[in-house]
Amino acid sequence: MAAVSHSSEQKKPLKSGYFEGKNIPDYEKILNCVRCGMCLPHCPTYNELKVERASPRGRAALVRAVADGRLEITPNFTAQMYLCLDCRACETACPSGVHIGYLIESARSQAEQNLPRNPLVKLFRNIALCWLFKRHWRLELVALPLRIYQKTGLRAFLHKIGFFKLLPKSIAFMEALPPDDLKTPFRRTIPDVIHPQGEEKARVGYFLGCMMSILFNKTTRATVNVLHRSGCTVITPKAIRCCGAPLMSEGFKHKAVDIMKFNIDLFDSLEVDYIVTDCAACGAALKEYREIFEDDPDYHEKAQRFSGKVREITQFLAEWPHTAPVEKPPFETPKKAIYDQPCHLCHAQQIWEQPIKVIQSVPGVELVNLPESEWCCGSAGIYNITHYDMAMRVLKRKMDHIETTGADILLTANPGCLLQLRYGVNERGLPMEVKHVVELLDDGTGYSNGHAKDEKCPTCGRKPRPECR
Numbered sequence: 001m002a003a004v005s006h007s008s009e010q011k012k013p014l015k016s017g018y019f020e021g022k023n024i025p026d027y028e029k030i031l032n033c034v035r036c037g038m039c040l041p042h043c044p045t046y047n048e049l050k051v052e053r054a055s056p057r058g059r060a061a062l063v064r065a066v067a068d069g070r071l072e073i074t075p076n077f078t079a080q081m082y083l084c085l086d087c088r089a090c091e092t093a094c095p096s097g098v099h100i101g102y103l104i105e106s107a108r109s110q111a112e113q114n115l116p117r118n119p120l121v122k123l124f125r126n127i128a129l130c131w132l133f134k135r136h137w138r139l140e141l142v143a144l145p146l147r148i149y150q151k152t153g154l155r156a157f158l159h160k161i162g163f164f165k166l167l168p169k170s171i172a173f174m175e176a177l178p179p180d181d182l183k184t185p186f187r188r189t190i191p192d193v194i195h196p197q198g199e200e201k202a203r204v205g206y207f208l209g210c211m212m213s214i215l216f217n218k219t220t221r222a223t224v225n226v227l228h229r230s231g232c233t234v235i236t237p238k239a240i241r242c243c244g245a246p247l248m249s250e251g252f253k254h255k256a257v258d259i260m261k262f263n264i265d266l267f268d269s270l271e272v273d274y275i276v277t278d279c280a281a282c283g284a285a286l287k288e289y290r291e292i293f294e295d296d297p298d299y300h301e302k303a304q305r306f307s308g309k310v311r312e313i314t315q316f317l318a319e320w321p322h323t324a325p326v327e328k329p330p331f332e333t334p335k336k337a338i339y340d341q342p343c344h345l346c347h348a349q350q351i352w353e354q355p356i357k358v359i360q361s362v363p364g365v366e367l368v369n370l371p372e373s374e375w376c377c378g379s380a381g382i383y384n385i386t387h388y389d390m391a392m393r394v395l396k397r398k399m400d401h402i403e404t405t406g407a408d409i410l411l412t413a414n415p416g417c418l419l420q421l422r423y424g425v426n427e428r429g430l431p432m433e434v435k436h437v438v439e440l441l442d443d444g445t446g447y448s449n450g451h452a453k454d455e456k457c458p459t460c461g462r463k464p465r466p467e468c469r
């Protein structure tokens, strides 16, 4: 991956044209695109629209035109930058190492700084993205009414009377996205330190992502359970802040630096051997800290150390020699599973084989091929909300492939993909469970099926109850 420089002490760009302020794209990196077109067949937006400006090559050319002073930062330019899913499939395909993710995030940051916007829209975006994502408790507060809405039965009632059929599809989609079994955010219930089963083999800092903590209680619990059974002391700092990915992808890269520095200092003080995350998008962002601070004299070394310790959970488990083995099948009858590669795992982190190795370690689970498993599902952060129509077109292509497999379980490793794919499966009425890879491993090693019924839960210290699952 090409080096990225967006620290406060940014290098002077070779040519900046209409770009000004922070995060001016490095002109040399723009020039890396030799216009060969090898990325085109891999780009979901180009495949849907078949226009050059919606392709990686077209987007790189637009960024160059602004840097050359041939094009101003207009609403049309901005729209093209935001139409990109930031899926990075083009980066995997590109022989010249063009880092489109870097160009797109820099261009969005430039648009955010330099394009005049309606003050109310600006204020809303600042609150919804910058203010909200900078602290976990703020997101937890916003999620509270959603839990009340579910727990009081209001949601079930509105569905029963068909209320959402009267609303625009994009609104009904937003309502249908969150899981229907929301629990207390995991950050509020997980102990600060969980000791390993048996002898300590490593000290692991758990980077608990905002969405994982609020929406995916089962997955986060599974991550901790598996690490605990694999000889790891698990340390979860409650003061943790967002990884910065939502801010970077929505044009606030220039405002994400402070929370990144906070996370670096926080984990530095814990003296852990690894920093593990079960969110592919968080993992990709955390590994980029080393490039983001490459020119920062105060954070260069710390960021190198921080990013060097980051492991996505399947990457960690596939490479860790002490991973708890799965001895019995987690299900009474054999199951057919498919794995959908999250873009921020395969394209952004180049993690392809490790999740497959983890799935194949579970007996009684047959992994079958999912065509185009590395193609984006259309989730892409909040893209499916801001670009509903395109997100649904991209999802349709994915679901057409999924439907042909006849699998019982659909596995993936990213919160956004889990939500999007669950929605797709429900919409088509497929009899398919959608879960994170680590949940499958937890099903196979521990609590859910009675394999470890005498074992105490590491997060609450009690024997697991049915509601724990």
Ligand code: SF4
Pocket (backbone or CB within 6 Å): 032, 033, 034, 035, 036, 037, 038, 039, 040, 056, 057, 060, 090, 093, 094, 095, 096, 097, 098
């Ligand atoms: S982004 Fe890479 S693959 Fe695409 S046209 Fe440019 S050099 Fe070729």
Ligand code: SF4
Pocket (backbone or CB within 6 Å): 042, 043, 044, 045, 046, 054, 055, 056, 059, 083, 084, 085, 086, 087, 088, 089, 090, 091, 100, 101
């Ligand atoms: S990141 Fe994805 S959507 Fe954006 S240009 Fe590359 S392939 Fe296309």
